[in-house]
Amino acid sequence: MTESMERARVSRRSFLGGVGVTAGGLMVASGPVFWEQAAKADTVTAEQVHLTFGADPAREVVVSWVTPTAVSNPAVVLGTTHGGFGRTIHAETLTYTDSNNGVETLVQHARLEGLQPDTDYVYKIVSGGETQVSSAFRTAPEGRVPFRFTSVGDIACGDTAYSKASLNAMATAAAIESFDPVVHVVNGDLSYANSNQLFQPQVWEEYFDNTQLSSANRPWMPTLGNHENEPGNGPQGYLSYQTRFALPGNGSGEFEGNWYSFQVGSVLFVMLDNNDVCYQIDTGTYVSTGDNQILTGYSGGAQLKWLERTLREASTDCSIDWIVAVMHQPAMSTSDADGSDLGIRQNWMPLFYQYGVDFVLAGHDHDYERSYAVRGTDSGTILRPHVVSTDLTKVDSDKGLVHLVIGTGGTKGHDDVYQTGTAGEPTETINVSGTATETEDAPWSAVTDPNATYPWGLGVFDVDPGRFPGDKTTMTFTYYHTPAATAATPYPAPIEFDSFTATRTRSDGFGFRQRDAK
Numbered sequence: 001m002t003e004s005m006e007r008a009r010v011s012r013r014s015f016l017g018g019v020g021v022t023a024g025g026l027m028v029a030s031g032p033v034f035w036e037q038a039a040k041a042d043t044v045t046a047e048q049v050h051l052t053f054g055a056d057p058a059r060e061v062v063v064s065w066v067t068p069t070a071v072s073n074p075a076v077v078l079g080t081t082h083g084g085f086g087r088t089i090h091a092e093t094l095t096y097t098d099s100n101n102g103v104e105t106l107v108q109h110a111r112l113e114g115l116q117p118d119t120d121y122v123y124k125i126v127s128g129g130e131t132q133v134s135s136a137f138r139t140a141p142e143g144r145v146p147f148r149f150t151s152v153g154d155i156a157c158g159d160t161a162y163s164k165a166s167l168n169a170m171a172t173a174a175a176i177e178s179f180d181p182v183v184h185v186v187n188g189d190l191s192y193a194n195s196n197q198l199f200q201p202q203v204w205e206e207y208f209d210n211t212q213l214s215s216a217n218r219p220w221m222p223t224l225g226n227h228e229n230e231p232g233n234g235p236q237g238y239l240s241y242q243t244r245f246a247l248p249g250n251g252s253g254e255f256e257g258n259w260y261s262f263q264v265g266s267v268l269f270v271m272l273d274n275n276d277v278c279y280q281i282d283t284g285t286y287v288s289t290g291d292n293q294i295l296t297g298y299s300g301g302a303q304l305k306w307l308e309r310t311l312r313e314a315s316t317d318c319s320i321d322w323i324v325a326v327m328h329q330p331a332m333s334t335s336d337a338d339g340s341d342l343g344i345r346q347n348w349m350p351l352f353y354q355y356g357v358d359f360v361l362a363g364h365d366h367d368y369e370r371s372y373a374v375r376g377t378d379s380g381t382i383l384r385p386h387v388v389s390t391d392l393t394k395v396d397s398d399k400g401l402v403h404l405v406i407g408t409g410g411t412k413g414h415d416d417v418y419q420t421g422t423a424g425e426p427t428e429t430i431n432v433s434g435t436a437t438e439t440e441d442a443p444w445s446a447v448t449d450p451n452a453t454y455p456w457g458l459g460v461f462d463v464d465p466g467r468f469p470g471d472k473t474t475m476t477f478t479y480y481h482t483p484a485a486t487a488a489t490p491y492p493a494p495i496e497f498d499s500f501t502a503t504r505t506r507s508d509g510f511g512f513r514q515r516d517a518k
């Protein structure tokens with residue numbers, strides 16, 4: 001913990017108290033027990049606090065935190081807002097040792113089960129009987145109810161001493177919290193630890209210490225990006241990620257945590273690892289291995305097989321109206337940075353069309369882009385998607401899906417330069433192998449954000465479930481800019497930039513096929 005970050009922590013607490021940010025409808029800073037933590041870093045023995053959903057988000061939440069050394073009886077004491085604290089749930093300790101600098105990280109995971117849906121809980125993290133942190137959360141609703149979720153990737157940490165870090169990461173975490181989502185999904189590239197190879201555990205520490213102002217109050221569900229690959233730390237370089245997050249299982253045994261799904265209300269989230277299928281590769285020299293690590297095809301088709309089964313089952317599940325796929329590298333991007341990737345189009349997109357996925361959320365390019373509603377392909381080898389509508393305000397999700405690149409979480413560099421042809425038409429560069437690219441027209445590109453004044457932001461989704469079986473359900477998406485954070489204004493207010501409403505037919509209609517494939 002650096003001096004600058006300790007100052008930032010104090011500032012964040014002041015911010016929370018000043019604007020009354022809520023956690024599941026509860027005041028975070030004003031109550032006697034919510035979000036209390038010792039002011040000096042050297043007195044804190046529970047830090048990097050973050051929540052994730054279990055397999056059933058309405059009834060299971062995992063509280064995870066890091067301790068600098070082994071502690072006795074790490075546990076969470078759980079309570080309700082009106083009934084006081086009750087049962088104690090002991091934590092499981094997982095550890096790993098960074099291959100580059102030998103630093104051991106101890107992560108505690110307390111799995112809270114048997115919870116009630118859509119219910120506020122308070123919790124205390126304790127070690128040896130001493131309270132370290134107190135906060136609150138709300139379980140997910142179940143059934144067809146309105147709810148909100150948020151999405152952004154490419155966050156980095158807020159300590160500018162590290163590569164890729166910037167103060168904007170702090171603004172992003174605060175902005176997410178200000179929207180009070182049931183869950184935040186992270187579109188990969190979390191801490192950028194592997195951009196700081198001799199300090200990977202330290203960068204993770206700064207990342208979680210920054211994001212916990214939100215992730216201690218509501219689940220943040222992550223996906224793997226290229227910057228979660230730390231060569232030398234496990235077979236895929238994911239050992240840090242896998243140790244730090246306790247995520248729903250995928251049944252693979254060997255690749256647990258790398259991909260998974262969970263359902264909130266009538267929305268199924270499918271969280272994918274695109275490092276397994278994309279062609280583009282990182283280049284660089286790594287401390288432990290001496291070379292970059294190519295992960296393309298590492299699961300041997302296990303992830304694809306899981307995805308097909310998950311989507312097939314969802315397609316006949318009458319409790320699921322919406323399917324949202326979350327990933328890192330984009331299938332569709334006109335960014336001048338990394339652009340599109342054919343491997344994602346070849347592996348995932350046919351299944352997305354076949355089983356009626358509604359949204360594809362990605363990051364990687366540090367910009368914002370929205371596609372028109374698309375379905376199928378109209379171009380051969382590069383599998384360019386076919387545009388089914390150019391309506392910018394209304395999307396018929398029964399007919400097509402929308403790609404969103406939301407890689408504007410706060411990392412230092414931003415990529416808001418988009419490719420165009422000689423007549424100003426959008427074009428794209430597509431990665432078609434490890435080193436080769438092709439350039440094509442991109443008529444599917446609907447909205448880009450070349451305004452470098454506001455290079456950061458986040459996506460907010462509001463679900464309206466409709467009123468009766470077979471009714472229309474809507475999902476309204478709004479992309480907000482997060483103005484650049486400064487030391488004087490670390491938490492600037494978000495500004496609306498782009499919005500549309502998607503509509504689809506509920507899957508519980510009488511006598512109708514449960515879900516129309518696209």
Ligand SMILES: [Fe+2]
Pocket residue numbers: 189225226227328363364365
């Ligand atoms: Fe990335």
